Amino acid sequence: MSSKQPVAIVFDTFGSVVDWRSSLIAELTVFGAARGVSADWTALVDAWRAAYHPSMDRVRKGEQPWTTLDTLHRASLDQLVAEFGIKGLSEADLVHINLGWHRLKPWADSVAGLTRLKSRFIIGPLSNGNVALLLNMAKNAGIPWDMIFGSDLFQHFKPDPETYLGVATMLNVAPGQVMMAAAHNNDLARARKYGLMTAFFPRPQEYGPHQKRDYAADQDWDVVATDIEDMASKLGV
Amino acid sequence: MSSKQPVAIVFDTFGSVVDWRSSLIAELTVFGAARGVSADWTALVDAWRAAYHPSMDRVRKGEQPWTTLDTLHRASLDQLVAEFGIKGLSEADLVHINLGWHRLKPWADSVAGLTRLKSRFIIGPLSNGNVALLLNMAKNAGIPWDMIFGSDLFQHFKPDPETYLGVATMLNVAPGQVMMAAAHNNDLARARKYGLMTAFFPRPQEYGPHQKRDYAADQDWDVVATDIEDMASKLGV
Numbered sequence: 338m339s340s341k342q343p344v345a346i347v348f349d350t351f352g353s354v355v356d357w358r359s360s361l362i363a364e365l366t367v368f369g370a371a372r373g374v375s376a377d378w379t380a381l382v383d384a385w386r387a388a389y390h391p392s393m394d395r396v397r398k399g400e401q402p403w404t405t406l407d408t409l410h411r412a413s414l415d416q417l418v419a420e421f422g423i424k425g426l427s428e429a430d431l432v433h434i435n436l437g438w439h440r441l442k443p444w445a446d447s448v449a450g451l452t453r454l455k456s457r458f459i460i461g462p463l464s465n466g467n468v469a470l471l472l473n474m475a476k477n478a479g480i481p482w483d484m485i486f487g488s489d490l491f492q493h494f495k496p497d498p499e500t501y502l503g504v505a506t507m508l509n510v511a512p513g514q515v516m517m518a519a520a521h522n523n524d525l526a527r528a529r530k531y532g533l534m535t536a537f538f539p540r541p542q543e544y545g546p547h548q549k550r551d552y553a554a555d556q557d558w559d560v561v562a563t564d565i566e567d568m569a570s571k572l573g574v
Numbered sequence: 575m576s577s578k579q580p581v582a583i584v585f586d587t588f589g590s591v592v593d594w595r596s597s598l599i600a601e602l603t604v605f606g607a608a609r610g611v612s613a614d615w616t617a618l619v620d621a622w623r624a625a626y627h628p629s630m631d632r633v634r635k636g637e638q639p640w641t642t643l644d645t646l647h648r649a650s651l652d653q654l655v656a657e658f659g660i661k662g663l664s665e666a667d668l669v670h671i672n673l674g675w676h677r678l679k680p681w682a683d684s685v686a687g688l689t690r691l692k693s694r695f696i697i698g699p700l701s702n703g704n705v706a707l708l709l710n711m712a713k714n715a716g717i718p719w720d721m722i723f724g725s726d727l728f729q730h731f732k733p734d735p736e737t738y739l740g741v742a743t744m745l746n747v748a749p750g751q752v753m754m755a756a757a758h759n760n761d762l763a764r765a766r767k768y769g770l771m772t773a774f775f776p777r778p779q780e781y782g783p784h785q786k787r788d789y790a791a792d793q794d795w796d797v798v799a800t801d802i803e804d805m806a807s808k809l810g811v
Contacts, residue, residue: 407746459709469746472696472721484709484722489744507726509644509706 341559342572343534344510346454347463347486349495349519350471352543354451354462354480354565355441358382359542364437372430376423383547384421388413393465393494403492405467411435438466439473443480444540450565452481457574461486463504463517465494496527505533518568522555529556536560536568578796579809580771581747583691584700584723586732586756587708589780591688591699591717591802592678595619596782601674609667613660620784621658625650630702630731640729642704648672675703676710680717681777687802689718694811698723700741700754702731733764742770755805759792766793773797773805 351357365378392409395401414435418426426434454460461484462471468487475482486504493499505512517528520540529535535558541548554561562568588594602615629646632638651672655663663671691697698721699708705724712719723741730736742749754765757777766772772795778785791798799805 405746459713467746468721468744472745476696476720482720483713484705485720487744490727507705507724508709509642509704 341534343458343516344514345459345461345504345508346516346518346536347461347504348451349517349521349524350462350464350466350474351441352540353518353520353538354447355443355474355478356540356543357386357438357441358545360441361385361437364440365434368430368434372425374423374425374430376421381417381421381423383544384417385410385413388417389465397494397497403489405470405489406465407435407438407467407470410438436473439470440477441474443478444564446564446566448479448481450567450569453566453569453574454572455481455483457572458516459483459508461504463495463500464488495524498527498531501528501531501533516559518560518565521551525558526556529558534559536562538562538564538568578771580695580753581751582696582698582741582745583753583755583773584698584741585688586754586758586761587699587701587703587711588678589777590755590757590775591684592680592711592715593777593780594623594675594678595780597678598622598674601677602671605667605671609662611660611662611667613658618654618658618660620781621654622647622650625654626702634731634734640726642707642726643702644672644675644704644707647675673710676707677714678711680715681801683801683803685716685718687804687806690803690806690811691809692718692720694809695753696720696745698741700732700737701725732761735764735768738765738768738770753796755797755802758788762795763793766795771796773799775799775801775805 348354361382362379369376369378392413396404414431451460461482463486464471465488467489468485471485471487488494488500491499491503502512505515512532513534516534516536517525518536519525520538520543525535525537537554537558539552541552560568560571562571585591598619599616606613606615629650633641651668688697698719700723701708702725704726705722708722708724725731725737728736728740739749742752749769750771753771753773754762755773756762757775757780762772762774774791774795776789778789797805797808799808
């Protein structure tokens with residue numbers, strides 16, 4: 338059990354709490370079959386996620402005004418549907434597919450681990466998702482967040498400091514009283530740079546066969562756990 | 575049961591969900607006795623609350639930059655402690671007393687009613703309190719909010735339209751898909767003006783012997799209930 342304890346723990350969401358890749362592939366496969374629309378849905382999902390960082394970087398660099406992740410996702414989807422030559426999707430279908438990010442499924446340990454952590458700490462997502470996306474996801478999946486720290490609250494995407502430090506300001510605590518928890522070492526490195534505590538747990542299946550990193554902690558994070566249930570145990574709850 | 579249903583229900587908090595007056599009087603009476611500080615705590619609490627609207631109005635009118643309710647509460651407290659001639663309170667005591675707003679107790683039906691409503695609707699406070707205040711209150715009292723719509727998210731106090739409409743924007747729904755619930759007719763009148771649905775339930779003990787209004791609905795609000803449990807029943811949950 339770690340001796341120093343945070344007041345609040347904020348979680349990276351896509352990949353760390355929910356399994357975006359398997360969730361979207363499963364949903365699109367069923368949806369495509371039901372609609373009679375054939376496509377390489379697995380490749381589409383991987384390409385969609387690959388468009389994620391470049392799309393946010395255009396906002397982060399000021400090339401584009403503040404835009405929610407829902408809107409960025411939709412623009413990337415439209416482009417990929419054209420590139421993949423997928424035919425037969427209506428506007429309602431595209432809206433539905435885009436909202437697939439609101440219906441992502443948690444990893445097996447996520448809800449149980451977060452429920453334990455909630456008994457002692459303030460818990461919330463600190464995600465590049467917007468509030469509507471993260472809140473609908475929580476309602477669908479039964480994720481018991483106390484507060485939703487969507488990127489639209491800060492009008493900044495991670496790893497901009499306004500996100501990590503914005504949580505501390507909003508909670509009226511010091512950055513060192515907030516713990517960032519993630520399956521991504523680079524997210525934790527930024528959080529540590531801005532004075533937050535850190536917790537790592539790996540999600541080696543996040544990218545399926547394309548996983549290239551984050552199999553293990555690459556710094557001495559304050560907590561290193563096998564998953565969110567183990568993280569709760571290591572924090573003594 | 576109302577036929578048209580909202581996506582989200584947001585609640586006024588002070589007076590509508592929690593009993594600020596009895597909570598603060600009880601806490602200060604015990605605290606004063608333990609510290610050996612004597613004062614007319616009931617009169618102090620009533621005067622503290624009376625300073626609430628004027629203090630926010632200075633921000634709303636632009637006479638003062640954005641200031642959280644925690645900070646406004648503290649400034650009013652300092653002034654009243656001096657006016658009442660209360661002696662013997664340390665800085666730590668004043669911090670503790672000011673955080674009494676984070677420890678307010680819910681009315682008897684609040685948690686049960688909100689828990690029922692949460693099973694079908696997104697629920698959150700839409701309050702002049704800041705996120706830290708409302709979140710600590712929820713953790714202390716077991717209030718199961720999905721999201722905390724603190725006034726600091728909008729940098730506006732009610733009844734500014736940025737608050738009511740800000741919820742709809744953040745949830746990516748139309749104003750008419752959001753229901754404002756409150757024990758205060760004037761809050762609902764503003765919400766209705768900006769296109770929100772409305773729900774009223776009275777809290778006739780909110781101001782104790784000083785209650786002057788809000789014993790009953792003064793418009794045909796979409797839902798009129800006796801309390802939050804009854805509101806859940808009227809919405810069919």
